[in-house]
Amino acid sequence: EAFDQQMSALTRAYLDWHLANGVSDGRGFFSQYRDTCGTVDVNAGSIAIKVVDVFYAERLPLSILSTDSFIASALVRQGVVPCSPISPSTGVTMQALNLYHIARQRNPHFSIQAYVKTLCDLQGVQFHPYLSRQFSIALDVYLQILSNVESLVHEAIGRSNSNWRLMHACPACTYTLKDEDPLQFKLLYTMDGNDSLKRVLKKVTRDDSESAELPSTQSVGGDRYLTRDYVNNFAGDSSVDMLSVDDKDNPCAGRWNNMKDEKTRRMWGVFDESGIFMAVCRHGFSLVIADMVQSGEQSKYPLAVVSKLLDVFGKDLGGGYDIGCRFKTTLSRSVLGQSARELNHTSLVGAFHGHAHKRLCQLDHLTTYVKGLGLEDLEGCERTFSKSNALASSVRYSSIFHRRQAIANYFQHADDFEVYANLSTFLYNNYKQALGIL
Ligand SMILES: [Zn+2]
Ligand SMILES: [Zn+2]
Structure with a gap:
């Protein structure tokens, strides 16, 4: 997948997002977005993308800085995981992905389709199968990023032996x-x-x-x-x-x-x-x-x-x-x-x-x-x-x-x-x- 080549950039972008987000006091994506809206660099490009969160979705322009290696990594840096690697039109917020990731561990019956339908019901949108597909792609990217971060952490604290766990x-x-x-x-x-x-x-x-x-x-x-x-x-x-x-x-x-x-x-x-x-x-x-x-x-x-x-x-x-x-x-x-x-x-x-x-x-x-x-x-x-x-x-x-x-x-x-x-x-x-x- 084209995501594979971008993965190390995506992982770095995730770390940047996580660092910046550590002080967000638990506010959701959209309220944070409106706070930082005014401070966008004039030289930055932007891409309009539909951002899907748990209770709300909206089409928004997200900035692309000269320091971003890819469009995808620019989005991840701002807390959105895109559903396609090259020219994404839709992305899912980290919070929405994380909620499903954890909920599924507590209730393994909970399928992606059921979750996506839940979001549709909450937001008053009709469900289509392609929405599940998009969410599934974003979830794979998100989980891959998490597992890369984990191995980086293990490496940093001297646990790189493959049998460490x-x-x-x-x-x-x-x-x-x-x-x-x-x-x-x-x-x-x-x-x-x-x-x-x-x-x-x-x-x-x-x-x-x-x-x-x-x-x-x-x-x-x-x-x-x-x-x-x-x-x-x-x-x-x-x-x-x-x-x-x-x-x-x-x-x-x-x-x-x-x-x-x-x-x-x-x-x-x-x-x-x-x-x-x-x-x-x-x-x-x-x-x-x-x-x-x-x-x-x-x-x-x-x-x-x-x-x-x-x-x-x-x-x-x-x-x-x-x-x-x-x-x-x-x-x-x-x-x-x-x-x-x-x-x-x-x-x-x-x-x-x-x-x-x-x-x-x-x-x-x-x-x-x-x-x-x-x-x-x-x-x-x-x-x-x-x-x-x-x-x-x-x-x-x-x-x-x-x-x-x-x-x-x-x-x-x-x-x-x-x-x-x-x-x-x-x-x-x-x-x-x-x-x-x-
Ligand atoms: Zn025996
Ligand atoms: Zn034991």
Whole structure:
């Protein structure tokens, strides 16, 4: 997109706007605009553009200074994100974009169309589908700017390591105090796949097997997402099939017929991404996410997740997984087997799923019987998914990029505003519960 070439100028313009706007006392775009109207430089050019805010829209001349690199960056500097990169006729205010951006995280059902219709109703304008399209373009630009600003900030404060977020994902798990006693498990996480966040494959004709989606240069920032390529590095390992029945050491072998790929293969034809596979720490912070692509829960997804976690966290990890006993065998036979043993990785089974395992297996893997687990049930994924499932309706027919954007933004917001905010209460309640038991 033409926006890509302008992005660094747009990011600088956003920073200028944000700096100037810090003292605006919460006034909206239009009242500010009228205040500064008289002070426009006589040498400045101007462009007339329809500015859309939440309660009001008007066609206004906005100034273009000689210091502005692009028309778009001139608009962004004044708090308006244009809906087209070269000669925009319409723009949306930062406030209107930010309102939707945040509202969507709190209510993932809230679609762009619903928001644009809300604005139309408020302003007494008839809704047209092209308005949604325009808003969606401006929103993408806005989110891209925000993510660029975030990486600039991280760079400025020395957090440019690409694993920085993951290394500090959870204050309780990853922040070690001086002289702190080491625990049996340095970090307990739980991972699972979830098929709610499917996305329908777009095809040109009914018999076409290729996706009709246009290739896009847009990509989602942040390190939460494992790329498809990273995951596929572990695809060769699928020879160690997680669900093969011939394992003598495993008392639960042959129990997981419901997870066999053939049973659900027909479904994969319809969907491109068939869900997500993710790991969360025991406090509920999201660690990594991978897309499951045209398949069920194959072994490459947990292997990719474990590989990333071993790389970043190193020794003494404990991981809960609903078929943890089976995955232990898979892991030790895979390319990761050596380092998993050296780094003392433990595969466990969550308390709820444990009931489907045989008694002998439970004694080895079930959280109830393993020393060092305490009250932890390693079922955090189910709690996380029960909330994130609300995203399903908005990602099913979106593009690859927009689906990832929605998922990544959702988990970032949930970590910052939900999980982090509830962390103290969570720890306090667990502590009280533990005291009660002791
Ligand atoms: Zn944690
Ligand atoms: Zn088992």
